[in-house]
Amino acid sequence: MSDFDAIDSLLASVAPEADLPERPVRRELREQAGLSKAQVARALAVSPSTVAAWESDRDPAGEVRTKYAYLLDGLAAKLAPQPEPAEPAEPAEPSPASPPTTTAQAAQDTNDTNSTSGTNDEDDDVETLAVPEPCVLCGAPAGQRVAGFPQHLDPADCATAAPQAPAAEPAPRRTRPEAPALRTPRAEARPGDRDAGPRKPPTKRAFQPQSGPPDLIAETVRSALAAHEGDVEAATAALVRKAIPDAMALLDETRKGGRYDVIAHPWVPDILRKQTARGADSIWEARPKWTRPELPPGEHEVTALDMNGAYLSALKTHLPIGQLEHSTGFDHDRRRAGVHLITPPHWAHDAVLPNPIGQRDEPGPLWVTEPTLRLLLRLSGPKYGLCEAPEIHESYTSGATENLLEKFRAALVTARENAIAEDDDVTLEYVKAMYSKFVSTMGESNYNRELYRPDWMHLIRSQAFANLWMKALKAHEQGLSVVRAMGTDELHVIGDWRRVFAEGRGVTEVKLKDVYTAGTPLTDDDPTGPGAAD
Structure with missing residues (x-):
């Protein structure tokens, strides 16, 4: 050369x-x-x-x-908006009949047209999907992917397809415009509209029903059951295996039109990074692990309660939107959220209530999450006065909102409630896997590389622990004796718990987990027993 x-x-x-x-x-x-x-x-x-x-x-x-x-x-x-076909000045010469051009066919190159037979060889770019995906035109499940896009081959199956009137000639094929043209909604033409002049835009009415995302969960479950010919165990196993990518797809769907864009891979400080491959980072989540040191005198019936959907409820928490920024000082800005280095206050109520920061052996400052800090500030306020306010040394925070995952959470709650009402164990297990794996893999995990938010993971977990602690406080204030608080969903109490908590399987209700006896029966010699003097 x-x-x-x-x-x-x-x-x-x-x-x-x-x-x-x-x-x-x-x-x-x-x-x-x-x-x-x-x-x-x-x-x-x-x-x-x-x-x-x-x-x-x-x-x-x-x-x-x-x-x-x-x-x-x-x-x-x-x-691009479709132009109205012009009326021909003279009758056109008859031409050989050709099938109507579908949206999928219009996306192919004109060289794909079979000029000999007059039909479009669309099978070359059609891929049959094992699991239907939302159609790019109507959002309903489509069993085929055409030129890389899931869509219906038959226009009659597409929810956006309108009845087509016979046309004198097929519309000309469209070439790509030089600049992107955005679709604008058009009202259907009515008789007399052509002479009516510009149409006044419709008035935005109040209290109109909001259009939500398609029911991806129900569609995916139906597809899985169909793919496994109704085998419930096989369909459930397949759904649980794909719970992480499906949860991310649902999150993406529910974030459409959202006020904030989720930053999926922001910079995070070293305190949120694991120090070793199997080690932990520096964040303390305040996980409860508490058992009452002494029971009231006598023998008692203790009820173990299970809090439903603990992590699902905890998705409603103040989450930082953007990249965490460092600050120092005692002041707490409720418009921001993140992690904080604090000196926790002394807790003097271990005999009847767990410590809000969990069981910690070492004294001194520690890094806690936003839900833990807000719980401590709440308990130190005039309403409760149970402790002093924590001392804040430094923080990593960002502007925050409590509703960042609300649509995502609402979709999961709705699917869970429908599954319970219909005794649908397949959907129930699938939903549980979606939200539990979503929370557990958004940190440093090889199973979910679409979202790296260890700060969110810690905040959601801590919110679940804080929610359990507040239920323990509610039981205590209503006269129940709190015996044990463990993890995110286990609370043991003595007393008539049904007057304090609603029983059921909903996310705001509790389930009966176990009933057992604890304590020592009183005797006549006991000063507080039945033989004691009045």
């Missing part, structure tokens, strides 16, 4: 980067097409968090940029 050939080869390899629309337009195109970040990520071989970054603060480069630009151009072409 000559020097000039080498230079020509080098110049040929240097091509201008593909143009991309503005970042808000990228997100709008994806959402209008009904695609999740996970779907786009799979097509481009990247993570959903990378797609989120492309829609907020970064641009791709290299080959993946070209692929991403091609996808966005294709979405813009599909979502």
